[in-house]
Amino acid sequence: MDGPVMVERDADAVEIGAVIIGDELLSGKRRDRHHAHLTEALAEKGLELSWIRIVGDSARLLTQTFRETLASGAEVFSFGGIGATPDDRTRACLSEALERPLQRHPEFVDLLERRFGDEAYPHRIRMAELPEGASLIPNPINGVPGFSCERHHCVPGFPSMAEPMVRWVLDQRFPQRNAEAGSVEESLILQNTTESSLVPVLEAMEAAFPDLRISCLPRMDRNAPRVELGVRGPRARVTEAHARLRQSLIEAGFLTH
Template identity: 50%
Template sequence: MSKNIGLIIIGDEILSGKRQDKHLKQANELFRPRGLSISWVKIVGDHADFLVQTLKESFASGDVVFCFGGIGATPDDRTRQSAAAALELPLERHPDAVSEIEAQFGKEAYPQRIHMAEYPKGSAIIPNFFNRVPGFSIQEHYFMPGFPMMAQPMMSWVLNTYYSDWQQEPRIELSIRLIGGQESEWVEFMESFEERFPELRLFSLPTISENGNRSIEMGVEGVNKLAVEGLEVLKQEAEARKHAYEIIV
């Protein structure tokens, strides 16, 4: 796999804090067992001009992008129209999407719900196993509803259908918690560690509790064998420094 994976999470309700995003967590749960990782995430509102500009940049990037939200039929759902504008394509009613929406809603599909079958010309549908209102894909961008319970199986379908060969050895995360101390005391060690293990991602997350006690979660992410080896080096360094630590399970 040589392409970056990005997420665009769309909705004023996410920016305002009225709702908390769950798509990033769900995406990681699907990607990690495949050995895949997310390169970037953008959270944007429903403002059409900004959404069009965001999608123009995203389409131009060549990345594989999963987009969530704004594909409904109400006036504040602007993702379908913005994707078409970003690609300078007309909206076109997709016959397979029409069939799905008619099958789900019958006569009540008209006059409003049927607009959810209108995508940028040349799009393919993404089956919605929850309520049969499809998402759509075009130029390796995959547009799904903002409801996580709908989006998760749709994203899984996309991965299995288009990227079944994107299987790499899963990466795991292992870490220890250093009790007390400052991150600055570990900078030189961390630099040398990264030179020794270029295929591991080394991370350091300091915490200050309400009573002022400090700790540092220091760990590695990588394929199993290397991650276990890297964790052992972290433990050995802490022991050599006589620095108290505990293994995070």
């Protein structure tokens, strides 16, 4: 079975997004489970999710979404909408966004014919109509594949199928990566402190470490303000930045040691 081209990239250069499709998610009829599974699979490769979109079954909105995600250059995982019913619009909308025709993928046709026989026609065979140039993503659960096209990886809406298919794609795209290649985070908590009082310290940190993510998460702890500060990025840089942050907080009077 053909698959995504193997490409090894630096984590900092990889933007990874997710498009989760279905009116039932927007209405609250079902709850999304793909987000948690995807972030877990990405973490095993030392990668992170950059953004996520939940889109209904509107062809217009889905096509526009794909135009935007294609323009981003990101690796995108798309969940749902690849079945054979009229509301399964992922294939057609991605095809329109790509400005490429839908074509029956010969290997996909063969898989459907071998699995379903005469019952592959006239409806199930529609699942084999993919955007020109698409490659298949194997489905270890029921054998009906997803597909990849232009860094967009389209898998079923069923989490039990989607999860192993996502992991297969990640193994193909990032074969040498593991969790050790990813970002780390160090944090500290300040009691009886407001986020606004920390602005000068945080601005200085962002100026000194523009390659890292400096976060400030305020909380209320028994009616007392509490702030969690975080530094995230490559291990060596995070260690350096965390030491600088602690020293800055001591100098500003927020910490005593």
